[in-house]
Amino acid sequence: MICDLLIVGGEGDLAFRKLYLALYHLDKSQLLPDCLRVVGISRNPQSPEVFQGRLQASLVANLGESLDPVVSQRFCQRVTYRSVDAMNPESLGRLNDEEFCDRTRDLIVYLATPPSIFQRVCECLQSVGLVRPNTRVVVEKPLGHSRESFIDINRSLTSIFAESQVYRIDHYLGKETVQNLLVTRFANALFEPLWSNKYVDHVQITVAETVGVEDRWAFYEEAGALRDMMQNHLLQLLCLAAMEPPARFDASSVHDEKIKVLNSLKSIDRTNVLQNTVRGQYVAGAVAGEAVPGYLHEAGAKVRSTTETFVAIKAEIDNWRWARVPFYLRTGKRLGARYSEIVIQFRDVPHAIFPDQLAGNAPNKLVIRVQPDEGISLQLLNKVPGLEESMALQAVDLQLALSEAFTGKRVPDAYERLLFDVMLANQTRFMRADELEVAWRWVDQIVGGWQDTGQKSMPYMAGSFGPAESVALIAKDGRRWRENQPLF
Numbered sequence: 336m337i338c339d340l341l342i343v344g345g346e347g348d349l350a351f352r353k354l355y356l357a358l359y360h361l362d363k364s365q366l367l368p369d370c371l372r373v374v375g376i377s378r379n380p381q382s383p384e385v386f387q388g389r390l391q392a393s394l395v396a397n398l399g400e401s402l403d404p405v406v407s408q409r410f411c412q413r414v415t416y417r418s419v420d421a422m423n424p425e426s427l428g429r430l431n432d433e434e435f436c437d438r439t440r441d442l443i444v445y446l447a448t449p450p451s452i453f454q455r456v457c458e459c460l461q462s463v464g465l466v467r468p469n470t471r472v473v474v475e476k477p478l479g480h481s482r483e484s485f486i487d488i489n490r491s492l493t494s495i496f497a498e499s500q501v502y503r504i505d506h507y508l509g510k511e512t513v514q515n516l517l518v519t520r521f522a523n524a525l526f527e528p529l530w531s532n533k534y535v536d537h538v539q540i541t542v543a544e545t546v547g548v549e550d551r552w553a554f555y556e557e558a559g560a561l562r563d564m565m566q567n568h569l570l571q572l573l574c575l576a577a578m579e580p581p582a583r584f585d586a587s588s589v590h591d592e593k594i595k596v597l598n599s600l601k602s603i604d605r606t607n608v609l610q611n612t613v614r615g616q617y618v619a620g621a622v623a624g625e626a627v628p629g630y631l632h633e634a635g636a637k638v639r640s641t642t643e644t645f646v647a648i649k650a651e652i653d654n655w656r657w658a659r660v661p662f663y664l665r666t667g668k669r670l671g672a673r674y675s676e677i678v679i680q681f682r683d684v685p686h687a688i689f690p691d692q693l694a695g696n697a698p699n700k701l702v703i704r705v706q707p708d709e710g711i712s713l714q715l716l717n718k719v720p721g722l723e724e725s726m727a728l729q730a731v732d733l734q735l736a737l738s739e740a741f742t743g744k745r746v747p748d749a750y751e752r753l754l755f756d757v758m759l760a761n762q763t764r765f766m767r768a769d770e771l772e773v774a775w776r777w778v779d780q781i782v783g784g785w786q787d788t789g790q791k792s793m794p795y796m797a798g799s800f801g802p803a804e805s806v807a808l809i810a811k812d813g814r815r816w817r818e819n820q821p822l823f
């Protein structure tokens with residue numbers, strides 16, 4: 336693994352907040368080969384000293400621990416900044432001659448730029464000889480706004496790179512607990528026999544955020560929660576929770592199973608969108624005791640808008656395993672707590688024999704907590720100790736906190752995992768083009784349904800858990816959302 340990493344957009348927000356930090360951690364964990372070099376480029380002229388100063392400052396600001404002086408020195412020596420216009424063949428050609436003329440080294444090109452310039456950049460990379468059999472290109476969302484725009488963006492990549500060279504990031508796939516979901520399902524004999532409509536009543540997936548739209552109002556206004564979160568992160572979680580066991584844990588086996596799930600999603604369109612989706616938009620309220628403005632009064636807000644900052648969907652998977660098992664999905668900004676979890680609610684026992692065992696109150700649920708308190712909890716009904724003739728029963732949780740089970744083990748950030756995977760040329764935790772295309776097709780139908788029916792975003796107070804309609808969405812099926820309860 337001898338490689339060079341070229342970050343286009345090398346002094347942007349993503350680079351400073353996530354990429355250099357992840358690389359620093361990989362370096363600290365001794366996972367970077369000694370010869371790995373990182374070259375950040377952008378059009379801004381900037382002296383090496385100024386860039387190095389910004390790099391150090393960003394590491395200090397984002398690290399959450401003090402910089403290790405030895406690692407920091409080693410890491411900063413690997414990183415060079417060059418003022419290069421990636422859309423100008425002359426400028427990029429000079430970079431190629433000066434930095435990347437050794438064609439035996441693998442080259443990773445991370446496009447930390449808006450997708451609107453992918454085409455030009457890729458063409459330039461090709462024209463100056465930076466697209467080689469051992470080049471990999473990394474991109475991440477927003478990969479489109481609709482199926483059609485995704486196809487355009489994707490064409491700009493695949494007209495130049497082979498699919499095996501393209502790494503499309505969904506950072507949720509790099510999270511430890513998301514990876515652990517597959518291990519829980521497929522490395523234990525316990526759950527798989529129960530993992531179907533025979534024993535599962537329904538599944539809930541929640542990704543709740545306390546942040547608002549931050550400084551991205553203009554972007555968010557175009558995207559909304561459906562495109563920003565549901566199309567990618569929540570659908571990927573749904574795929575991992577619902578897919579069939581792959582034959583092997585490798586890229587094509589995993590992608591083949593995920594695409595089957597996406598292809599089996601029942602369409603939600605103008606005929607059923609009102610029954611199966613809820614849109615919400617936050618109004619002023621308080622999050623963690625602090626007053627916050629509504630979406631329409633956030634910095635940068637320009638127009639009256641109906642964009643959803645919350646979405647809840649009752650999704651169904653039309654296949655043998657999941658027929659009649661709803662997957663309730665919800666995500667939103669400015670909610671009462673930040674947490675992501677998957678809840679597998681099992682069915683009730685067929686016949687209650689204990690007097691205290693309320694039929695219709697199915698006790699068994701498996702909660703996979705993605706963040707922040709990563710772990711798993713399994714709720715079981717137990718006898719309360721005592722001599723009473725009629726036994727008292729109570730639901731209790733068997734809990735596995737990652738931080739306790741693996742004391743002293745740091746939970747790496749998703750970008751560490753994913754960057755390391757790109758270096759190892761492992762595409763398993765990335766998205767294949769067909770997955771994105773099918774996910775967009777499903778989302779486009781929902782957007783079309785909203786437009787045709789004029790479905791509005793219902794107001795919800797910042798600091799709540801979304802509009803009352805989202806409670807009704809699940810309550811009309813006789814179920815309710817699991818309230819946020821930190822697991823440990």
Ligand code: BG6
Pocket residue numbers: 476544546563564
């Ligand atoms: C991004 C979205 O993909 O994921 C953001 O664009 C969102 O709007 C973020 O805040 C959430 O990621 P995480 O890792 O903080 O849950």
